[in-house]
Amino acid sequence: MRIEFATQRRRPLPLTSLIDVIFLLLLFFMLSSTFTRFAEVEVAGGRASSTVAAAQPDILIRIEDGIWTINGRDFPEADAISELKRLQDNGASKAVLLVRGDMTSQTMVSALERVRRATGLMLSVAR
């Protein structure tokens, strides 16, 4: 006579270990990921020695308390960009941003970024 095996009841999947692993993954990604978006601004130049002297810039920019001095003339920040554009249209190609006094890095990089974006000038930094 043939006797059927008793059908085994399926055991439920062990969920605890699964949760453990997922929880660990969650912790790892929460702690090691960042939501800040980064950017980069390239700087040319460096010391006011060989590179700048050799390049003979067409435009000299100085910034002090929000006043941009471009080739000796003072402009408020809003007009400075249009002045740079005008100079570029007239044939200027190389510009140097002079870093003096107590200018912070934030000011310098903001200025670099603005000029790069608005004009096609080759901008370098000198001290």
Added chain:
Amino acid sequence: MRLPRPRKARQRESTIALINVIFLMLIFFLLAGTLAPPMDSEVALIRTAEAESAEPPDALFITSDGRLRAHGIETNVGSFVTRLKMETRSEAGSPLSAKVAADRDLPATRLVEIVGELRAAGVEKISIATERAAE
């Protein structure tokens, strides 16, 4: 006479819902975040709005008083460049590039000085890492 009622067997809390939520959070962090090398906590990055975006920097950090830090320890230009050269030796031929992450209050003269030193040490492409302000 008062007799205690038979106790109801407590229903097990459903773990499925818990797992679902945790799984959703996991997927959220996977998709929304970017894995980043640890940033130096002493440095508050420069903010920009328009610069081209880049991956999180593994950079030379400069604190607001001009100290150089890399990988969590203080360093100087020489040893940073030596290490950079060792790390990028595999891809020979490409110009040596470095990222500098300066504090936003660092005097710009000091920043330019360090950039000049890096260039003198043989780094050809130097960029300043910034964080993008939310649009």
